[in-house]
Amino acid sequence: MGFLTRMNEKGIRARAVVAASAVAVVATVWGVATAVESGHEPAQQNVSGQEPETPGQAGGQQQPARIPEGIAHASESGGNAVNMTIDDGPDPRWTPKVLDVLKKYDVKATFCMIGPQAKAHPDLVKNVVAAGHRLCDHTMDHDTSMDKKPVAYQEQQILDAKRLIEEAAGGGAKVEYYRAPGGAFTPDSRRIAAAHGMRPLGWNVDTKDFGKPGTAAIVDAVKREIGNGPTVLFHDGGGNRAQTVDALDQVLAWLKEQGRPTGFPVRTAPDTPEAPEAPARS
Secondary structure, eight states, rough: OOOOHHHHHHHHHHHHHHHHHHHHHHHHHHHHHHOOOOOOOOOOOOTTTSSOOOOTTTTEOOOOOOOOOBBOOOOOTTTTTTTEEEEEEOOHHHHHHHHHHHHHOOOOOOHHHHHHHHHHHHHHHHHHHTOOOOOEEOOSOOOOTTTGGGHHHHHHHHHHHHEEEEEEEEHTOOOOEEOOOGGOHHHHHHHHHTTTTEEEEEOHHHGGGGOOHHHHHHHHHHHHHGGGGGEEEEEEEOOHHHHHHHHHHHHHHHHHHHTEEEEEOSSSOOOSOOOOOOSOOO
16 A cells, blocks of 8 residues: 555544544534523532432432420420320320310310320320320330330330330321420430430429329419429329319410410420429329
8 A cells, every 4th residue: 555545544534533523522512502401400420429419308308307305395386385295194084085175275285195005095096186186105104213224125115105106096197205204314215215206295384183182283283383384294094084174174264364375395496494304203
């Protein structure tokens, strides 16, 4: 092959490379322009090999608000709202009466239930949920010394009760709070509860209704202590609650006269200061 022939072949190959490069550039420009016109930005390089996450999301799903481990006392409704909390049920005799009083005043409450009680009376748990009230985990055995027990025991008491209450409620209802028996919270029990979507729940007003001091004494306790904070402790389980039912009626009438609204305890907002609960059966 002659010298001139080889030179011509090299020139042809060079022109082909230039032409191919020009076509690639035009194609790239056209692709970007098309993406912009269609309202889509060109994909950005991601060295991790994973899709970039949208702010506030993980895996493309909105993350729920974190449940604090601090003990809640304040009301979601703020201001001078009062939180009514009902412990130790459900009870087939007294829970329906408590529900009737709450309905009479159009008040929503938080029911802190014992796991086996919920399992034994699923109809009552469903009635509580259907009426718009919230559920709270009050452990399996109401062991007021559980703060002195191993972490594994605390976890079992809390999570087994949560499961039984939610199974009794059905319909995807969730337990939203955890209240330690007698206020026997520990850092571990609060951590366990919060990790499973339950806000540790305290109280500010102990009505002492569990000891049956008389209807008037229960009502007076609320009026005397309501300045301590908004969360009031009553009971629908653990024995004869006739005084509680009568006192609850009078307290709700008094709150209405005072122009005090009612609400639910905070779940995701900080709640300070966190006043310690007085020793009591709850």
